Amino acid sequence: MAEAGSSPKKLPLDAIWRARTSKFGDFAGYDMPLQFEGLIPEHNWTRAHAGLFDVSHMGPSFFALPKGHGLEGDEAHKKVASLIERLVPADIQGLKPGQVRYTMITNEDGGVLDDLMIARPAEPGAAGDLYIVVNAGCKHQDWALIEEATKGEANLVRADDRCLLALQGPTAHAVAAAVIDPALAQMNFMTVKRYDAFGRITVTRSGYTGEDGYEILVRAENAAELTNALLAHPEVKPIGLGARDSLRLEAGLCLYGHDLDPTTSPIEADLAWTIQKRRREAKDFPGAKRILREYDLGPARKRVGIRPNDRAPAREGVEIYKDGKKIGVVTSGGFSPILNAPISIGYVEADHAEIGTGVELMIRGQARAATVTPLPFVPHQYYRPKKA
Amino acid sequence: MTKRYTKDHEWVELNGDIATVGISTYAAEQLGDVVYAELPDAGKSFKQGDDMAVVESAKTASDVYAPISGEVVEANAEIKSEQWQIINDAPQAGGWFVKLKIADKSELDSLMDQAAYDDYVKGLYVSGYFLALAGSRGPEGGMGDSGGSAEARGGGTV
Structure with missing residues (x-):
C-alpha cells in the first residue's frame, strides 16, 4: 500500500523528467511522470522504436541466505528458493542460473496478494541470492510477508533506493548494445545478468509492454548518467505511466489491484502456466486447495479479452451481460492505439468465456454489443531465439 | 462573441437565445487525443x-455537463460522424459540441469570464491533471494503485 498521509516521494531522476514534462501524478506514494509528448504518440513510439520508463516506484529487493551459510551452487539456490516457495506457487527451486520467473504471492483462499518476478542470479558468487521485484502499491505488504515467513532463515534487502528503468521496444536491443554492453543483445527473454557498467547494474530481459526490452536496476548515483546516455540515443524517448498502462493493456497483461486481487485465483486469471508441475504435485503453496481444484475442474469465471463492437471504450467497472443476465465485469479497459479501437480485460462466467462469444457491455445505462477475444490484443514480441 | 466558462471546463457562447457549448482548450489539452x-x-x-x-481520450472518460439549461437544437455533425479530431484541433471553435435553445440567460451570471477562467486554470495543481476535469472517471480506472507491475513479466516464458 502507498505510504498514506505523507506527500509523494520524488524519484531520484525527478529533475531529468521535470525538464521534459510538467505532467506528474502521485502514484503509489511517488510523484511520477504521467505523460511526455502525449499518451498515443508515446505508445506508438514504444511499439516502433524504444521507450524509456522510470519505474523506480516499484519494489526491487535481494533475498539471500545469511552470510556464512556454507552452501554452494545448486544447493544454496535450492535452499533460498525453498524459503520463498512458502509464499508463491511457482517452481523457484527449478530456476537455472540467470533465469527469471513470473509468479504470485497467494493467500490461503487461493487469491492473489501480488504478482512479482523472481530471478536466480547468473553469477556463481551469488548462489543463495534471489532478485525479487514486486509491485509499488504492494511492496510494504509483500516485504513484511516475506520477512515473517522466513524470519532468521534469510535476509531481505530492499533495493528501492536505487533506480529501476525499463527500456522497451523493437530497437531496445540495439540501444542497449550501443549504450551499455553489446552482450545485452544476446540475453534471452526472462533472463538476468549483472554488468560492470554505470556502476554495477542488474539487467533483466523483460518488461511490461509486450515488446522486447530490458529492466535495469542501477544505483541512484549512477542513474542520471545511464538515463542521459539512453535518452541521447536517437531511438529513445521518455515514456510516461499513461502509455505504460495502455501498452500493458494491449499486451493483455494483468494490472494488480484491477485484473488481479485477493479474491481472484491464478487459474481464473488465466495464469495456470505460472504454476509448474513440481508445485502442482507437491500441493504445498498457500491456497493450493482452491487453486488445484480449479486447475483440474476449471474455474467458475475466467479472465478474457473483450472487443466492443462499436467505438465506446468499456472501462473498469463496466458490467458484462449475456441475454440480459449479468455474467461479469470489466477490470481494465481503454483504447488501443495500435488497433485504433477500444479494448478491455474482464472476468466472465466460464460458460461464456469462449472466444467469439457475443456479450453486452452496460455503458452509461446502455447495452452495447461486444465480443470475447483472445489475449493479447497485440502479439508479444519477446526475444526467444530458437534452440539449436 | 464572448465565452463564459464553468469550473468543469465547459464553455458557452450566447447568440440571441442560442447557446453554443463545448470544452475549453485547457480541457482538450489535458485530455489528449x-x-x-x-x-x-x-x-x-x-x-x-x-x-x-x-x-474520452486514451487515458480517461469525462462527463460534459450542461453549462446552462436548454434544449438541444443541433449537435456537431462532424463529432457525431466520429471525426473526433476536431475536438483537439479547435475545441473552442469548430469542435463545439451542441447548440442549446435557452430560456434563462441569467444562468450565465454564475459562470467565469475569460480572465477569471484563465486565473482559475493557472491555479489548478498541475499534478492533478487527471482530476482537473471534473467528472473524470479515469484516475483509478486508468492506472490503478500498483503502477505498472512486476518487473519483468511476460507471457509464458517459463
Whole structure:
C-alpha cells in the first residue's frame, strides 16, 4: 500500500523528467511522470522504436541466505528458493542460473496478494541470492510477508533506493548494445545478468509492454548518467505511466489491484502456466486447495479479452451481460492505439468465456454489443531465439 | 462573441437565445487525443449542471455537463460522424459540441469570464491533471494503485 498521509516521494531522476514534462501524478506514494509528448504518440513510439520508463516506484529487493551459510551452487539456490516457495506457487527451486520467473504471492483462499518476478542470479558468487521485484502499491505488504515467513532463515534487502528503468521496444536491443554492453543483445527473454557498467547494474530481459526490452536496476548515483546516455540515443524517448498502462493493456497483461486481487485465483486469471508441475504435485503453496481444484475442474469465471463492437471504450467497472443476465465485469479497459479501437480485460462466467462469444457491455445505462477475444490484443514480441 | 466558462471546463457562447457549448482548450489539452465522444440528439433538454455528453481520450472518460439549461437544437455533425479530431484541433471553435435553445440567460451570471477562467486554470495543481476535469472517471480506472507491475513479466516464458 502507498505510504498514506505523507506527500509523494520524488524519484531520484525527478529533475531529468521535470525538464521534459510538467505532467506528474502521485502514484503509489511517488510523484511520477504521467505523460511526455502525449499518451498515443508515446505508445506508438514504444511499439516502433524504444521507450524509456522510470519505474523506480516499484519494489526491487535481494533475498539471500545469511552470510556464512556454507552452501554452494545448486544447493544454496535450492535452499533460498525453498524459503520463498512458502509464499508463491511457482517452481523457484527449478530456476537455472540467470533465469527469471513470473509468479504470485497467494493467500490461503487461493487469491492473489501480488504478482512479482523472481530471478536466480547468473553469477556463481551469488548462489543463495534471489532478485525479487514486486509491485509499488504492494511492496510494504509483500516485504513484511516475506520477512515473517522466513524470519532468521534469510535476509531481505530492499533495493528501492536505487533506480529501476525499463527500456522497451523493437530497437531496445540495439540501444542497449550501443549504450551499455553489446552482450545485452544476446540475453534471452526472462533472463538476468549483472554488468560492470554505470556502476554495477542488474539487467533483466523483460518488461511490461509486450515488446522486447530490458529492466535495469542501477544505483541512484549512477542513474542520471545511464538515463542521459539512453535518452541521447536517437531511438529513445521518455515514456510516461499513461502509455505504460495502455501498452500493458494491449499486451493483455494483468494490472494488480484491477485484473488481479485477493479474491481472484491464478487459474481464473488465466495464469495456470505460472504454476509448474513440481508445485502442482507437491500441493504445498498457500491456497493450493482452491487453486488445484480449479486447475483440474476449471474455474467458475475466467479472465478474457473483450472487443466492443462499436467505438465506446468499456472501462473498469463496466458490467458484462449475456441475454440480459449479468455474467461479469470489466477490470481494465481503454483504447488501443495500435488497433485504433477500444479494448478491455474482464472476468466472465466460464460458460461464456469462449472466444467469439457475443456479450453486452452496460455503458452509461446502455447495452452495447461486444465480443470475447483472445489475449493479447497485440502479439508479444519477446526475444526467444530458437534452440539449436 | 464572448465565452463564459464553468469550473468543469465547459464553455458557452450566447447568440440571441442560442447557446453554443463545448470544452475549453485547457480541457482538450489535458485530455489528449479524443478517441470517443457521445453527444445528445436534438430535442433533448438539460438543466444547468446535468450530464449532457461524454468525451474520452486514451487515458480517461469525462462527463460534459450542461453549462446552462436548454434544449438541444443541433449537435456537431462532424463529432457525431466520429471525426473526433476536431475536438483537439479547435475545441473552442469548430469542435463545439451542441447548440442549446435557452430560456434563462441569467444562468450565465454564475459562470467565469475569460480572465477569471484563465486565473482559475493557472491555479489548478498541475499534478492533478487527471482530476482537473471534473467528472473524470479515469484516475483509478486508468492506472490503478500498483503502477505498472512486476518487473519483468511476460507471457509464458517459463
